Amino acid sequence: MNPVASLFRVSSFLGKELREVVRRPGIIAALILGPFGIMLIFGLGYTGSRRPIPTELVLPAELGLPADPATFSELSGGRLDVVRVSEDPQAAMDRLERQEVDLVVIAPADARERLRRGEQSTLQAAWNEVDPVDDSLARLGIFTMTDRLNREIIRVAAAEGITLAAQQGQPVNISPDVIAEPARVETENVAPTQPATLAFFGPAVFALVVQHMALTLASLSMIRERFGGQLDLFRVSPLNASEILLGKYLAYGLLTVLVGAIVAALMVYVLGVPLLGGWGPVAGIVALLAFASLGVGLLISLFADSERQAVQLAMLFLLASVFFSGFVLPVEEFVAWVRGLALVLPVTHGIATLQDSMLRGAVGEEWMLAVLAGIGVVCFVICLIRLRLLLRSAA
Amino acid sequence: MERAVEPVIDMRGVTRRYGDVVAVRDLTLGVEPGTILGLIGPSGSGKTTVVRMLAGILAPSAGTVRVMGVEPRRFRRSHRERIAYMPQLFSLYPDLTVKENVGFISAMFGTPWWKRSRLIRRALEVVELWDVRHRRASDLSGGMQRRLELACAIVHDPAVLFVDEPTAGIDPILRKSIWDELRRLRDAGRTLLCTTQYVAEAEYCDNVALLATGELIAVDEPEELRRRTYGGDLLRVRATREVTPEALRDVAGITSVRQIDAYTLVAVTGEAGTSTPRITERLNERGIGVHSIEEYQPSFDDVFTELVARHRDGAVGVAGPPAAF
Numbered sequence: 001m002n003p004v005a006s007l008f009r010v011s012s013f014l015g016k017e018l019r020e021v022v023r024r025p026g027i028i029a030a031l032i033l034g035p036f037g038i039m040l041i042f043g044l045g046y047t048g049s050r051r052p053i054p055t056e057l058v059l060p061a062e063l064g065l066p067a068d069p070a071t072f073s074e075l076s077g078g079r080l081d082v083v084r085v086s087e088d089p090q091a092a093m094d095r096l097e098r099q100e101v102d103l104v105v106i107a108p109a110d111a112r113e114r115l116r117r118g119e120q121s122t123l124q125a126a127w128n129e130v131d132p133v134d135d136s137l138a139r140l141g142i143f144t145m146t147d148r149l150n151r152e153i154i155r156v157a158a159a160e161g162i163t164l165a166a167q168q169g170q171p172v173n174i175s176p177d178v179i180a181e182p183a184r185v186e187t188e189n190v191a192p193t194q195p196a197t198l199a200f201f202g203p204a205v206f207a208l209v210v211q212h213m214a215l216t217l218a219s220l221s222m223i224r225e226r227f228g229g230q231l232d233l234f235r236v237s238p239l240n241a242s243e244i245l246l247g248k249y250l251a252y253g254l255l256t257v258l259v260g261a262i263v264a265a266l267m268v269y270v271l272g273v274p275l276l277g278g279w280g281p282v283a284g285i286v287a288l289l290a291f292a293s294l295g296v297g298l299l300i301s302l303f304a305d306s307e308r309q310a311v312q313l314a315m316l317f318l319l320a321s322v323f324f325s326g327f328v329l330p331v332e333e334f335v336a337w338v339r340g341l342a343l344v345l346p347v348t349h350g351i352a353t354l355q356d357s358m359l360r361g362a363v364g365e366e367w368m369l370a371v372l373a374g375i376g377v378v379c380f381v382i383c384l385i386r387l388r389l390l391l392r393s394a395a
Numbered sequence: 396m397e398r399a400v401e402p403v404i405d406m407r408g409v410t411r412r413y414g415d416v417v418a419v420r421d422l423t424l425g426v427e428p429g430t431i432l433g434l435i436g437p438s439g440s441g442k443t444t445v446v447r448m449l450a451g452i453l454a455p456s457a458g459t460v461r462v463m464g465v466e467p468r469r470f471r472r473s474h475r476e477r478i479a480y481m482p483q484l485f486s487l488y489p490d491l492t493v494k495e496n497v498g499f500i501s502a503m504f505g506t507p508w509w510k511r512s513r514l515i516r517r518a519l520e521v522v523e524l525w526d527v528r529h530r531r532a533s534d535l536s537g538g539m540q541r542r543l544e545l546a547c548a549i550v551h552d553p554a555v556l557f558v559d560e561p562t563a564g565i566d567p568i569l570r571k572s573i574w575d576e577l578r579r580l581r582d583a584g585r586t587l588l589c590t591t592q593y594v595a596e597a598e599y600c601d602n603v604a605l606l607a608t609g610e611l612i613a614v615d616e617p618e619e620l621r622r623r624t625y626g627g628d629l630l631r632v633r634a635t636r637e638v639t640p641e642a643l644r645d646v647a648g649i650t651s652v653r654q655i656d657a658y659t660l661v662a663v664t665g666e667a668g669t670s671t672p673r674i675t676e677r678l679n680e681r682g683i684g685v686h687s688i689e690e691y692q693p694s695f696d697d698v699f700t701e702l703v704a705r706h707r708d709g710a711v712g713v714a715g716p717p718a719a720f
Contacts, residue, residue: 004505005507006505008502008505008507008508009502009503009504009505012501012502015498016495016499019491020488020490023491023531228486229484229485229486230486230487230488232452232480232482232486233500234503235451236450236452236478237500237503237504238475238476238503238504239503394452394454
């Protein structure tokens with residue numbers, strides 16, 4: 001084998017593939033920039049915070065409590081938006097039924113008397129939610145409000161008791177605030193970067209764009225040649241399977257890394273996403289991610305029955321990546337076998353390692369890099385075997 | 396003693412099946428170096444299957460195929476570098492320019508970049524596409540695309556070319572220019588096997604093989620094939636008055652006579668030169684004047700139609716003169 005001639009054969013694909021991609025801007029626009037644009041809008045527009053739950057408080061006049069909704073909104077720690085304070089429990093429940101409010105809290109009219117008798121009062125809370133997240137937030141909101149309300153009652157009662165004791169010549173050297181809240185917590189997030197939606201999702205979007213671009217380009221590459229007659233030319237020529245694959249890996253790898261570099265620069269210098277680990281590790285992760293994704297794309301290209309099926313499979317892979325890779329929902333929240341599925345998606349490891357490198361300064365789970373390389377090698381070997389079979393004379 | 400020339404292409408008893416369908420049946424064929432073999436037959440006759448077996452794309456179901464002495468499925472790189480294959484359908488890259496397509500194929504054959512420009516230019520000049528080298532392949536006409544494929548097939552200077560329907564869908568003038576190019580390659584020592592549906596193109600070939608329903612009907616030099624089909628030379632005899640085939644009965648050298656119209660006969664003879672004076676003499680003896688006697692060459696369409704009909708009917712022997720001119 002003449003290695004120089006082999007180099008020229010590999011280079012023939014390098015030049016040809018790059019020219020073809022450049023000459024078909026529609027593909028880049030539709031399949032690469034489109035998803036990237038959607039993800040960019042998501043990254044820029046998603047705040048990660050939910051609106052407070054519209055709430056109505058029913059406070060009977062006998063309680064003598066203030067009727068200002070803002071006071072009670074504050075008590076819920078911002079989780080509830082008290083839009084109305086009323087006195088008629090039935091009217092409030094009707095409004096809940098009609099979804100004019102999402103949560104109703106009803107205080108008992110004899111709460112004050114029961115407290116004086118040393119009895120516990122019960123607040124009635126009802127909500128009208130089908131969204132499981134809103135259901136949890138309503139529960140959390142009402143517990144927070146009840147907790148703070150109890151604390152306030154204790155604080156007021158303690159203040160009254162301390163005043164009474166002082167009047168009777170038995171001063172108590174303790175603050176009502178300490179009685180109401182004997183322990184408090186001081187918090188600190190020691191992560192190298194403080195959580196921010198854009199900073200957190202930026203590397204994830206970047207990883208998904210790299211995977212999608214590499215996979216889409218590669219998945220369309222061989223399918224055209226298989227069904228367009230070019231494969232017959234390859235069969236008759238001195239080309240072998242490894243030269244074809246190397247040429248394609250080089251061409252699409254270069255293109256992916258080039259576009260990846262532009263996206264990464266935009267992300268860091270325009271959107272302000274932190275880059276604690278430096279460019280070197282990011283480049284290494286992107287190269288591994290591109291290698292693995294190109295392998296998956298070429299597998300699709302070598303096994304799909306038509307160009308349409310290849311596009312569909314690439315889109316299915318994107319959908320699976322969005323759901324199972326940790327892009328939106330944490331991988332840990334899935335059952336074990338779905339977590340196994342997430343492991344075979346290159347982007348799962350791309351997201352985790354890029355977030356670690358960019359936001360923490362170092363990759364914590366280095367085994368993920370080995371898995372990325374492993375996916376790439378396994379795909380390359382399967383592609384090589386498949387292409388060799390395709391290039392053989394048909395029996 | 397003169398040594399027999401080894402055929403560059405050698406097929407013996409080759410059969411190719413696709414499931415239950417027999418595409419090529421028991422084909423034996425050879426092509427000598429520096430010649431063009433025209434593989435002629437209607438659509439579906441098995442021509443492309445033969446080319447694909449020779450190029451190593453398909454394996455034969457039975458029989459042996461050898462190209463340059465090697466079974467195509469065992470070709471090494473050194474063999475592939477000397478072979479060119481021009482498929483029937485356009486299989487280049489529509490988004491690349493003319494020059495880029497030829498350059499890609501040239502690089503695919505391992506040509507160093509410093510030699511590539513000269514070879515690309517030479518190939519494109521041969522097929523007269525150099526002036527449109529910057530045009531995308533998708534913007535070329537059908538004829539130009541075929542010429543581009545031919546340029547791609549010859550850019551690496553192959554010794555053997557398998558050319559599948561080079562003139563399909565191309566106007567007659569361009570067809571002739573493509574055949575001129577193929578003959579120039581032949582003259583330069585290349586061996587070519589070309590398929591075509593156009594029977595008239597047989598005249599451009601050194602040898603012609605006729606295929607129908609996967610079977611070889613005949614193989615020979617074009618002129619010899621024409622002679623063999625009708626059993627000899629054909630003479631068209633035009634008399635000055637009405638004449639019947641009976642008038643030429645028992646003329647030495649005449650094997651059969653057919654009436655064309657009241658004044659015209661066609662006679663089959665082993666040697667036109669000696670039969671012409673005998674025919675004149677016989678007609679004059681019978682008081683019939685001779686208006687003209689001329690050698691007639693039936694078209695290859697007639698020859699092919701005749702051979703296919705005889706093959707279909709299982710007839711053996713020569714056909715006699717054609718029924719119409």
